[in-house]
Amino acid sequence: AQSVDQPDAHVTLYEGASLELRCSYSYSAAPYLFWYVQYPGQSLQFLLKYITGDAVVKGTKGFEAEFRKSNSSFNLKKSPAHWSDSAKYFCALEGRNNAPRFGAGTKLTVKP
Amino acid sequence: SVLLYQKPNRDICQSGTSLKIQCVADSQVVSMFWYQQFQEQSLMLMATANEGSEATYESGFTKDKFPISRPNLTFSTLTVNNARPGDSSIYFCSSRDWGVSSYEQYFGPGTRLTVL
Numbered sequence: 001a002q003s004v005d006q007p008d009a010h011v012t013l014y015e016g017a018s019l020e021l022r023c024s025y026s027y028s029a030a031p032y033l034f035w036y037v038q039y040p041g042q043s044l045q046f047l048l049k050y051i052t053g054d055a056v057v058k059g060t061k062g063f064e065a066e067f068r069k070s071n072s073s074f075n076l077k078k079s080p081a082h083w084s085d086s087a088k089y090f091c092a093l094e095g096r097n098n099a100p101r102f103g104a105g106t107k108l109t110v111k112p
Numbered sequence: 113s114v115l116l117y118q119k120p121n122r123d124i125c126q127s128g129t130s131l132k133i134q135c136v137a138d139s140q141v142v143s144m145f146w147y148q149q150f151q152e153q154s155l156m157l158m159a160t161a162n163e164g165s166e167a168t169y170e171s172g173f174t175k176d177k178f179p180i181s182r183p184n185l186t187f188s189t190l191t192v193n194n195a196r197p198g199d200s201s202i203y204f205c206s207s208r209d210w211g212v213s214s215y216e217q218y219f220g221p222g223t224r225l226t227v228l
Contacts (some may be wrong), residue, residue, distance in 0.1 A: 003199055005177065024129045032215055034215075034217070036217075041202060042221075043219045043220060043221050043222050044155070044204070044217075044219045045219075046216050046217065046218070049216065088152075090154065092217075094215070099143070099157050099160050099206075100145075100157075100217055101157060102147075102154050102155045102156075102157075102196055103154060103197045104153070105154050106151075106155070
């Protein structure tokens with residue numbers, strides 16, 4: 001079985017601050033992990049992925065994420081945050097030969 | 113990358129009716145996936161559709177309720193049978209590059225369905 005947990009439904013911070021969105025996963029084998037962003041009324045956009053290799057992966061829009069096998073996490077980070085980063089962020093897990101499963105999402109609000 | 117188009121963008125239908133949602137890719141793709149998203153919630157994987165074979169459905173989704181066709185490598189159709197207000201949500205098709213190693217998932221713009 002595979003699952004993804006995003007424990008924070010909402011995160012609010014001020015522009016210029018550092019943001020970190022949490023994601024933990026459960027999977028018996030090596031996972032493929034992803035972050036996607038969804039702006040209001042729009043579809044999902046790919047941000048970054050971890051397949052193998054370096055634990056820190058960089059993606060689009062200035063985001064990066066760190067894969068930590070020790071605590072099964074894949075947190076998304078960005079510094080500094082910008083008001084345009086306000087959106088909903090989804091962490092996703094893909095197992096071997098499986099389609100991605102998504103976490104519940106974290107709604108990020110960045111105040112100017 | 114893969115561009116996915118969906119038709120219609122939105123639809124309103126009466127309870128008990130059926131409707132079709134089409135997904136077209138701008139290049140050949142091995143698998144197409146269908147997701148359901150209720151307002152402000154997560155995306156739930158409904159099924160995986162490969163060309164020429166029956167779709168594989170996830171728990172909570174059935175072939176009778178949500179039949180999916182995949183007649184070729186660029187096209188898929190999701191049908192919602194006997195639509196109910198509880199089916200009101202956004203439906204996304206999704207796929208990835210033919211080169212499986214890319215792993216990046218692409219999404220269509222979504223079809224917003226309202227069942228009255």
